[in-house]
Amino acid sequence: MxxxxxxxxxxxxxxxxxxxxxxxxxxxxxxxxxxxxxxxxxxxxxxxxxxxxxxxxxxxxxxxxxxxxxxxxxxxxxxxxxxxxxxxxxxxxxxxxxxxxxxxxxxxxxxxxxxxxxxxxxxxxxxxxxxxxxxxxxxxxxxxxxxxxxxxxxxxxxxxIPAFPLDGGRMLRAVLAMFTDYARATTIAATIGQAAAVLLGILGVISGNFILAIIAVMIFFGAGMESFQAKAKTVLTTLRVGDAYNKHALSLVPADRISRVVDYILTSYQPDFAVVLGGNLLGFVTRDDVLKALAQRPDDPYVAEVMERQVVRVEATDSLEEVQERMSQERVRLVAVYSGERFLGLVSAEDLREALSVLFFVRRQERLALQGA
Incomplete structure (x- = not known):
């Protein structure tokens, strides 16, 4: 932070x-x-x-x-x-x-x-x-x-108080999760938390305690966010990272110049590029790396001079939820996807968010279709 x-x-x-x-x-x-x-x-x-x-x-x-x-x-x-x-x-x-x-x-x-x-x-x-x-x-x-x-x-x-993101809300979810699934337990706990937040907010307004009212608003939205994250976790477990990486992504070789990366960014809108040689991943270059190189190196350096070499590796069979957790643990926004020893591509935190939004949209359409049937 x-x-x-x-x-x-x-x-x-x-x-x-x-x-x-x-x-x-x-x-x-x-x-x-x-x-x-x-x-x-x-x-x-x-x-x-x-x-x-x-x-x-x-x-x-x-x-x-x-x-x-x-x-x-x-x-x-x-x-x-x-x-x-x-x-x-x-x-x-x-x-x-x-x-x-x-x-x-x-x-x-x-x-x-x-x-x-x-x-x-x-x-x-x-x-x-x-x-x-x-x-x-x-x-x-x-x-x-x-x-x-x-x-x-x-x-x-x-x-x-049994409301997210307070400890009481998490304790309530934990107890509920002993009798039902995690997502449903979170939904119930979040609903109770939002109801408690509304009561706190009303009490704060009536008593003139606006600090209490502000806390109530924070609890209300915190409970909603917790519910969303639980649903997202459930959805992300259904998709493998091997299905989420960009199979048509442009890649670089160490001898490429930064000017070539600029051309790729302008024509493809791709923000991250794997640097490979003979099918082996050597590192990656991000849009931020390019901007930094342009500001500090007017001599148009080679990609090998500015690329980041430490890459977190995940397997194609890992779920998106596992990959998201790994990113959080390692504090990275980019991971390399492998199938055994074969490099497949890169996946970023933005890719995970996009996959999540697509999955939510598909599920919403499926529910609407069932309701209309």
Whole structure:
């Protein structure tokens, strides 16, 4: 993710912070500083740092549970709206998804319990009546512990709402998937999630809490996206990558000049070109490679000088869903398709999206034909 910088590494997982996260620290400091001056500003910043430490531990809960099931975790990114653990692939079994989804809130339960038990003597000094009346308490250890405890309890309650992309939505899908297929379980969970989002949105508008209304909108569209991705996964498993690559694609040889690639791009609108010699794949050249070469090399270099040599290899019998997962794991947008030791062609992420749109169109037409019969 762009504008995200690594701040730590735990169990092989990069923990990154997005540059916009600094806004959260600033807003937290300003809110407390508005009532309590410089001391309040420092207090607010420290409170936000502590809160997002809890969010990081929440995401580590998901990540370590995923690693237990041999699911790779690419990174954890801290954003102003929370944390995101980017998994290399989805859990294969409902039980795995249930445990991974539950691990995050479980961490916050442990943190909240520890704060309540260990910090009980300090919390007892807090003016509870003033808090109930909406008074802004002065910065103190008791105030710090109270807000951190409240934040963890809120994280648990909010994340257990049965709506995608929250943990509760994933837990609901996992339970449903134990009794039905993955796609249907996702559809049911997404529908419930969107209904919950509508209720949250209405509550937010009625109460004047527009942050809650915005969150409801995000949940609504997040649930819809999750449903689409589940349908896409089901569709992509039905087609082999050997049926999706461009069988009429133009290719290059190492001795070709970049000017020839420019001609090919202009006449064929093909963005990626395999570089082959004697039927063997040596590398590939993309449109971006060509543009970079034109900007940096006015001498019209050979293709061999600018081509990318590291290519991820897949078998023609692999499903498009497997290939998409492989692309995500390897962080590439292009793979080479082989049948045994014979190179067949290249497939890009754009090719997968096009294949998916075609398959969706065909299935829609088939349903319309059945309805009209």
């Amino acid at each position: 762009t504008w995200a910088y690594r701040i730590a590494r735990v169990s092989g997982i990069d923990i990154k912070i997005h540059i916009t996260f600094l806004l959260v620290l600033l807003l937290g400091g300003m809110e407390w500083g508005r009532h309590h001056g410089t001391a309040g500003f420092v207090f607010g910043v420290l409170l936000m740092l502590a809160l997002f430490t809890c969010v990081t531990l929440h995401e580590l809960g998901h990540s370590l549970a995923a690693q237990y099931f041999k699911i790779p975790v690419r990174e954890i990114v801290l954003l102003p709206i929370g944390g995101v653990a980017l998994l290399g692939k989805l859990p294969e079994k409902p039980r795995q998804e249930l445990i991974i989804a539950a691990a995050g809130p479980a961490v916050n339960v442990v943190i909240a319990a520890a704060l309540a038990l260990v910090g009980a003597p300090v919390l007892a000094t807090l003016d509870g009546r003033g808090l109930l009346e909406g008074a802004a308490p002065a910065p103190s250890p008791a105030t710090f512990l109270f807000w951190l405890l409240a934040a963890n309890v809120t994280l648990v309650a909010f994340n257990l």
